[in-house]
Structure formats: structure tokens, C-alpha cells
Amino acid sequence: MVAPPKDACSKLAELISVEHLPGDGVLLTVRPDLAPGEEVAPLDPNRFFMLRREDGLSPRIPRPFSIYREQPRTDGPPDLVFMVKVIGDGTRALAESRPGEKLRLIGPLGLGWPSFTEPANETPWVFLAGGIGSAPFFMAVEAISNGAEMAELRDEAAPTPAPFLLYGAGTKDLVYDVDAFAELDCALHVATDDGSFGFQGNVVTLLEKLQADGSIPDKIRIAACGPMPMLRAVERFATANDLECYVSLEDLMGCGVGICNGCVVDTKPEGSLGAWPNAKCCVEGPAFRTDQIVL
Numbered sequence: 518m519v520a521p522p523k524d525a526c527s528k529l530a531e532l533i534s535v536e537h538l539p540g541d542g543v544l545l546t547v548r549p550d551l552a553p554g555e556e557v558a559p560l561d562p563n564r565f566f567m568l569r570r571e572d573g574l575s576p577r578i579p580r581p582f583s584i585y586r587e588q589p590r591t592d593g594p595p596d597l598v599f600m601v602k603v604i605g606d607g608t609r610a611l612a613e614s615r616p617g618e619k620l621r622l623i624g625p626l627g628l629g630w631p632s633f634t635e636p637a638n639e640t641p642w643v644f645l646a647g648g649i650g651s652a653p654f655f656m657a658v659e660a661i662s663n664g665a666e667m668a669e670l671r672d673e674a675a676p677t678p679a680p681f682l683l684y685g686a687g688t689k690d691l692v693y694d695v696d697a698f699a700e701l702d703c704a705l706h707v708a709t710d711d712g713s714f715g716f717q718g719n720v721v722t723l724l725e726k727l728q729a730d731g732s733i734p735d736k737i738r739i740a741a742c743g744p745m746p747m748l749r750a751v752e753r754f755a756t757a758n759d760l761e762c763y764v765s766l767e768d769l770m771g772c773g774v775g776i777c778n779g780c781v782v783d784t785k786p787e788g789s790l791g792a793w794p795n796a797k798c799c800v801e802g803p804a805f806r807t808d809q810i811v812l
């Protein structure tokens with residue numbers, strides 16, 4: 518039985534700000550209630566928290582959201598920022614909440630992404646983000662640039678080259694917070710289905726085009742997060758080209774800590790998780806290698 522992470526806890530938190538993005542997105546900045554001297558454990562990219570309002574206006578079951586980024590403060594531990602797409606009751610209640618309100622915050626949960634910097638490897642990462650699936654990539658890009666900065670201080674080669682981020686969505690308004698991504702140390706390319714912003718098409722066709730014109734090398738490693746049809750297309754591309762590939766699943770979740778079996782995903786018998794026919798996305802994921810699970 519896979520246990521919940523040891524550093525996870527359930528806390529109240531204060532909502533510091535709610536920033537509405539164009540389209541249906543919102544940025545929530547949240548400050549956990551901490552005892553004096555208490556700190557939030559360092560957060561790895563793509564760990565997630567279960568969130569709900571505490572005033573009874575959220576559904577009782579909190580909803581899972583990736584940590585998007587941390588907002589440093591001079592007078593205390595950083596605030597946590599979540600990027601939320603409004604799709605139903607839970608996300609709407611969060612988006613309609615006001616600064617000063619109390620939220621329930623359970624986490625950090627899940628294992629996050631695999632390390633993008635260890636062991637050192639010069640094969641670049643290509644991050645493929647679909648819509649709100651961009652949220653777990655902000656801190657992933659930051660982690661790679663931090664690794665490069667540390668290496669420079671030690672006069673060593675960067676452990677991992679700067680990544681490529683291919684960010685796709687249906688239309689321009691669904692490319693959430695793109696200006697913030699544009700400031701990161703990565704090669705950002707945008708694609709929209711309707712051509713209203715960037716390349717017209719999806720992220721896989723954009724990747725094929727960028728490889729064909731030499732902007733991205735053939736030998737890459739892939740990490741993807743987005744809707745299931747996109748993840749299946751990414752898996753087909755990676756398998757056809759014999760590429761290492763991770764996908765992060767945004768499954769429905771009941772508990773987030775391995776108890777309810779609400780988030781199981783089938784495993785491939787020949788893969789490294791295959792002794793049991795399924796894995797729990799909340800405690801064994803949310804990211805899996807594509808040779809471990811059936812999408």
C-alpha cells in the first residue's frame with residue numbers, strides 16, 4: 518500500500534489575491550497559516566494540493582491543483598500561487614472567493630515530476646503543455662535554470678540544457694499567463710487550434726514542424742500535461758520516435774492521499790509498475806512514464 522507523503526498536512530490558508538485572466542482562468546495567491554518558525558517544506562515542481570473554501574460554498578470534497586509557482590515575501594515564507602481553469606462547482610467557488618477568505622489546503626501531495634536535472638544529461642527536455650496543463654511547468658523550467666545557475670557558480674557545465682516549452686490551447690484566451698512563461702529561461706513556442714495566437718495546430722504538429730526546420734533536435738526527452746487526447750497523441754509520437762516521455766495526469770480525485778481508489782490508472786504489465794494492474798495517480802503520480810501506464 519502506497520502511503521501519503523510524509524510532508525503533507527491539512528491547514529487553513531488565507532486567500533491573498535484573486536487575479537482573473539482572460540478567458541476562464543484565475544490566479545489564486547494563498548498564504549498557509551503557519552505557526553511561528555514553521556515553514557512549508559520545499560516544493561518540487563508538479564506536486565499538488567487539494568483546495569476548497571472553508572465557508573461551505575465549495576463542494577465538500579476539495580479539488581486537486583498543481584502548485585503553479587511560489588511568490589517570495591520579505592517577511593515570511595513564500596505564498597503559494599495556483600492557476601485554475603473554471604469548469605465546475607469547485608473551481609467556480611474558488612474563482613469567486615475574495616481576498617481574506619479562508620481556504621482548506623491539503624498537501625503537498627504526489628511525487629511531482631521526475632528530476633529534470635539529475636543525473637546530468639545533455640539531451641534537452643521538451644515540455645508540452647495543453648491549456649491549464651501548463652501549470653506544472655512553470656516551476657519545472659525554474660528548476661532547470663536554478664540548476665544551470667548553481668553549475669555556473671561552481672564553474673561546471675549546466676546539468677541540463679534550457680528546455681523548450683510548447684504551449685498549446687484552443688484559442689488565444691486559453692493560453693493562460695503566457696507573459697509570465699515568456700520571462701522564463703526556456704524557448705517558448707505557442708500553438709492554437711484556431712491560429713489566433715502563434716502556430717495554427719496542436720503542440721505535437723508544432724513539435725514536428727520545429728524538428729523539421731532544425732529549431733529542436735531529434736534527440737529529446739518529453740514531459741507533457743494536458744487533456745487526455747493530447748497525451749495520447751504525445752505518447753504515439755514518443756513511441757514512434759523511441760523517446761523517453763512522461764505524462765502528468767489531471768484525473769478526478771476523491772482523497773488525494775491513496776485511500777479512496779478514485780484515481781486509479783491501468784499499468785502496463787511489462788512496465789516497471791506492472792506487478793499490480795493499476796496505480797494510484799495521487800500517490801504514485803501524477804506523472805508517469807508512458808511505458809508504465811495505459812492512457
Ligand SMILES: Cc1cc2nc3c(=O)[nH]c(=O)nc-3n(C[C@H](O)[C@H](O)[C@H](O)COP(=O)(O)OP(=O)(O)OC[C@H]3O[C@@H](n4cnc5c(N)ncnc54)[C@H](O)[C@@H]3O)c2cc1C
Nearest residue numbers: 580581582583600601602604605606607608652767768803
Ligand atoms: C494532480 C492534478 C493537478 C491538477 N492541477 C490543476 C491546475 O493546476 N489547475 C486547474 O485548473 N486544474 C487542475 N487540475 C484539474 C482540477 O482538479 C479539476 O478541473 C477540478 O477538480 C474540477 O473541479 P470542479 O468542481 O470545478 O468540476 P466538477 O464539477 O468536479 O466537474 C465538472 C465537469 O468537468 C469534468 N471534469 C472534472 N475534472 C476534470 C478533469 N481533471 N479533466 C477532465 N474533466 C474533468 C467532470 O467530469 C464534470 O463533467 C488538476 C488535477 C489533478 C489530478
Ligand code: FES
Nearest residue numbers: 772773777778799
Ligand atoms: S484520489 Fe483517493 S486514492 Fe487517489
